[in-house]
Amino acid sequence: MNTPDNIESILLLAALLFCIGMAGVMIRKNILFMLLSVEVMLNASGLAFIAAGAYWGQPDGQVMFLFILAMAAAEVSIGLALILQIYHLHRSLDIDKIKEMNG
Amino acid sequence: MSIIWHITSAVAILSTLMVVTRYNPVHALLYLNVSLMSLALLFYLLGAPFAALLEIIVYAGAIMVLFIFVIMLLNLGKETAVQEKKWLKPRVWVGPMALALILLLEIFYLLHTSQQMTGGPYANGRGLGTAVSSRAVALSLFQTYVIGVEMAALLLMAAVVGAAHIGRHKKTNLHRFLNEDHPL
Numbered sequence: 267m268n269t270p271d272n273i274e275s276i277l278l279l280a281a282l283l284f285c286i287g288m289a290g291v292m293i294r295k296n297i298l299f300m301l302l303s304v305e306v307m308l309n310a311s312g313l314a315f316i317a318a319g320a321y322w323g324q325p326d327g328q329v330m331f332l333f334i335l336a337m338a339a340a341e342v343s344i345g346l347a348l349i350l351q352i353y354h355l356h357r358s359l360d361i362d363k364i365k366e367m368n369g
Numbered sequence: 370m371s372i373i374w375h376i377t378s379a380v381a382i383l384s385t386l387m388v389v390t391r392y393n394p395v396h397a398l399l400y401l402n403v404s405l406m407s408l409a410l411l412f413y414l415l416g417a418p419f420a421a422l423l424e425i426i427v428y429a430g431a432i433m434v435l436f437i438f439v440i441m442l443l444n445l446g447k448e449t450a451v452q453e454k455k456w457l458k459p460r461v462w463v464g465p466m467a468l469a470l471i472l473l474l475e476i477f478y479l480l481h482t483s484q485q486m487t488g489g490p491y492a493n494g495r496g497l498g499t500a501v502s503s504r505a506v507a508l509s510l511f512q513t514y515v516i517g518v519e520m521a522a523l524l525l526m527a528a529v530v531g532a533a534h535i536g537r538h539k540k541t542n543l544h545r546f547l548n549e550d551h552p553l
Binding site: 276279282283286287289290293294296298299302303305306309312313316317319320323324325326327328329331332333335336337338339340341342343344346347348349350351353354359 | 378381382385386388389394397398401404405408411412415416417419420423424427428431432435436439440442443501505506508509510513514517521524525527528529531532533535536538
């Protein structure tokens with residue numbers, strides 16, 4: 267078999283990828299890279315769902331992955347439209363310069 | 370005995386680390402593409418070939434094209450061609466190429482040795498690599514989760530309408546004293 271023996275290693279990999287994505291969201295200042303890191307996090311959660319579905323031998327994990335996929339597509343389209351508008355307004359993608367909401 | 374799995378997860382971790390540390394958006398996109406392909410191979414190894422194909426088609430196909438279009442739109446200018454020539458040196462693409470080549474060799478190996486694509490009885494719990502057929506996924510999707518499918522359709526439609534509304538390029542209305550193009 268080419269698969270690992272236990273599910274713990276897969277969940278560890280998913281947690282590692284999720285943490286890399288979360289670190290990317292926190293350390294980057296460019297909003298485009300933050301969107302890319304959110305994609306990485308969504309992929310990691312999808313991997314956890316697939317691993318759980320494979321562990322129980324049920325199709326529910328893949329169904330949840332399909333929902334994550336649809337949600338990611340919607341999120342990316344809205345986010346990229348927002349990025350275009352932000353760039354038209356501010357001529358920059360730096361999140362430190364986008365502070366009219368005083369966050 | 371799970372050497373393929375370890376190599377693929379190492380490629381996934383490495384390419385994901387490169388995604389969050391690159392300075393150039395296009396380089397990050399190249400590495401993100403490799404990361405998505407390695408995740409697709411992991412899904413295939415976990416017995417989910419349908420999810421693996423969808424990962425490649427939707428993520429590495431459609432969403433990546435969206436990102437590339439936006440980066441193209443943001444980089445309009447005269448210096449784009451010079452910048453493109455400067456970016457496309459072998460030092461840039463040899464990293465993603467090497468990682469993708471590892472994945473390609475792995476999938477050749479798997480296609481020659483494994484019997485996973487033929488599928489099997491899915492609910493007998495014979496370990497993690499047992500394939501869950503796409504028939505079972507489709508039955509579960511359109512029987513148990515049909516309300517979720519309709520909600521996903523609604524979400525996608527809302528996303529399309531919202532993106533069309535947000536992405537519309539409005540003219541900014543300045544006061545005529547602030548408008549420097551047409552002084553009084």
